[in-house]
Amino acid sequence: MASEAWNTFEKNIKDVITLHNLHTRVAMTDSSAPPETEVLNRAGIVLTTSFWxxxxxxxxxxxxxxxxxxxxxxxxxxxxxxxxxxxxLKANSNEVAVWDLAGDNWRVLLQTRLAALQDARNKKLNTPKSQNIDDLFESAIGLPGVSSGWTIEYCTEPGKTILMDADATRKKLDEMVTLRGEIAHRGKAKAAIMKDDVKDYAMFVAGIAISINRQLSEYVQSISGVKPW
Known part of the structure; x- marks a missing residue:
């Protein structure tokens, strides 16, 4: 069982793989395909980062x-x-704000607070690098250093599995987000992006998402005693 967030992500990331496959078919049927087809690769990187x-x-x-x-x-x-x-609450000028926690009101407070946190994070998460993702989960649910658990494996083609420890995963993620920034701000990356790079990044990010899905399931269960997904 997976989170709804994972189910949505899985559907979305398939669009990136479809983009990669379309580019592959163009290259196979037309050896003189124009270099402008690289725009498909740039689009793939932008989509992958947005879905992440x-x-x-x-x-x-x-x-x-x-x-x-x-x-x-x-x-x-x-x-x-x-x-x-x-x-x-300490910073709140309302002297009776602490009573907002009375009874089950803490549940309402946390739900209301999430919307405010999301507004603040939206400005920061346009660069969803590993440190910002760590900050996101710590502020939202109190889970520190989620990226320290990113020992992942992912497969780009049958029989080829790539294993990465947490340090390598963080570094590769940050490189991908930097690449997306170059595309978004300059229209292109410093170096050409190959179509296989797109598939690699898509499957790589899926590997991290699987890890996070598992980490959060275990974390929520440790707090509530109930397996969330």
Whole structure:
């Protein structure tokens, strides 16, 4: 079973693979295909990064919703979330704001708070590199250093599995996001992007998403006692 965020991401990333396959067919049927077809590769990188960003936002929100729905009371909330709420209430000019936590009101507060956090993060997550993703999950659900668990494997073609430890995964992700930035701001990357690069990045990001899906499932269950997906 997977999160709804993963199910959506899986459907989206198939569009990138379709783009790659279309480019492959063009190259096979027309050896003189113009160099302008590289725009398909640039589009693939932009799409992959956008789908990655959306997945992280969606799965963080989904995990928080599961915590709010399943946690028996506020005492089981992660320490980081408690600290953040305490800081926010301390900064609140409303002297009785603390009573917003009374009874089950903490559930409503967390759900309302998520919308505000998403607005703030939207400005930051247009560069969804590993550190920003770490910050996202820590602020949203109190899970620190999610990228430290990104020991992944992914397959780009039958019989070819690529294994990466967390450091290598973070580095490759950051390179992909930087590449997307070059395309978005300059219209092209510093070096030509090959069609196989697109498929590699798409499957690579899918590997991270699978890892996050598992990490968050285990994390939410440790808090609420209920397996979220």
């Amino acid at each position: 960003e959306a997945f992280c936002e969606d799965v963080a929100a989904e995990a928080l919703e599961k915590i709010v729905a399943s946690a028996k009371d506020a005492s089981v909330l992660p320490k980081e979330i408690k600290k953040q709420i305490a800081r926010e």
